[in-house]
Amino acid sequence: MSAPNEDPLQQEQNAIQRLKRGDISGLEYLVTRYQVRAMRAAFLILQDEAQAEDVVQGVFLHLYHHIRRFDETRPFGPYLMRSVVNAALNQAQSNARLRPIDPDAPMDLEQWLADTPDPESLIEAAELRQQVLQALKRLAPRQRAAIVQRYYLQMSEQEMAQNLQAAPGTVKWLLNAARARLRALLERSER
Numbered sequence: 483m484s485a486p487n488e489d490p491l492q493q494e495q496n497a498i499q500r501l502k503r504g505d506i507s508g509l510e511y512l513v514t515r516y517q518v519r520a521m522r523a524a525f526l527i528l529q530d531e532a533q534a535e536d537v538v539q540g541v542f543l544h545l546y547h548h549i550r551r552f553d554e555t556r557p558f559g560p561y562l563m564r565s566v567v568n569a570a571l572n573q574a575q576s577n578a579r580l581r582p583i584d585p586d587a588p589m590d591l592e593q594w595l596a597d598t599p600d601p602e603s604l605i606e607a608a609e610l611r612q613q614v615l616q617a618l619k620r621l622a623p624r625q626r627a628a629i630v631q632r633y634y635l636q637m638s639e640q641e642m643a644q645n646l647q648a649a650p651g652t653v654k655w656l657l658n659a660a661r662a663r664l665r666a667l668l669e670r671s672e673r
Contacts (some may be wrong), residue, residue, distance in 0.1 A: 490515070493511065494511070494512070494515065494558055494559075495554065496508075496511055497509075497511035498549065498552065498554060498558060499554075499571070501546070501549045502549050502550055502552075508549075509542065509545070510617075511544050512542070512545070512558070513542055516559065516562055516563075517538065517542075519537050519563070519635065520538045520541065520562065520563065520566045521534055521535065522567070522634060522635075523539050523563060523566050523567060523570065523630055523631070523634065524537045524566055524567075525569040525637055526575055526618070526626065526630040527567065527570040527571060527623060527626055527627050528570050528574055528577075529619055533573055533577075535650075536568070536573075537566065537569045537570050537573055538566060538597045540569060541562070541566050541569050543594045544565070545562070545565070560641055560644060560645055563631075563635060563637070563645060564644070564645035564646070567627050567630070567631060567645060567646075570627070571623050571624065571627055574623035574626075575623060590615055602657070613668055613671045614664075614668065616667075616671065617664050617667035617668050617671065618664065620667055621660060621663055621664060621667075624656065625629055625656065625659060625660035625663060625664075626660070628642070628656045628657050629657075629660050629664065631645065632657055638667055639653050639654060639657070642657075642662075
């Protein structure tokens with residue numbers, strides 16, 4: 483087990499080492515640390531809670547079976563999130579059609595939009611939230627993944643390039659295209 487004053491990075495490295503030795507408590511620590519973030523990313527890409535849960539569980543199960551292949555010199559968080567995003571993209575591409583995002587689902591976007599004190603502002607924020615969610619669901623899965631990684635997971639473009647195994651220029655292009663499409667959709671919904 484980890485010492486209470488150990489920093490999170492050291493706790494994470496200890497958890498990975500325990501998991502490599504077959505100690506399931508290592509996986510428990512990683513799930514506890516990353517599950518919410520992984521679920522949020524998968525949900526925002528898939529727009530379906532059950533599918534997001536399946537994807538995240540599948541990624542953790544795959545991790546459990548293949549942890550010996552993980553290079554401990556690399557950071558674990560980006561590796562896990564790349565796996566989640568890729569699995570969610572694969573699932574989205576295999577779906578015949580995407581389902582709409584549940585507007586009642588708790589998200590960071592909701593908090594960002596709802597941090598207004600008066601009722602008029604709350605109504606306007608709710609309308610804006612609906613417009614953003616509607617526009618987000620109309621993006622292609624790869625564009626949606628770029629927006630999720632950059633603005634919901636707050637990944638740098640460099641981290642995104644590593645996660646997508648793409649050149650930084652490709653990531654910039656993808657983000658610009660996704661933002662332009664999102665902006666156009668939002669402008670169209672205002673009319």
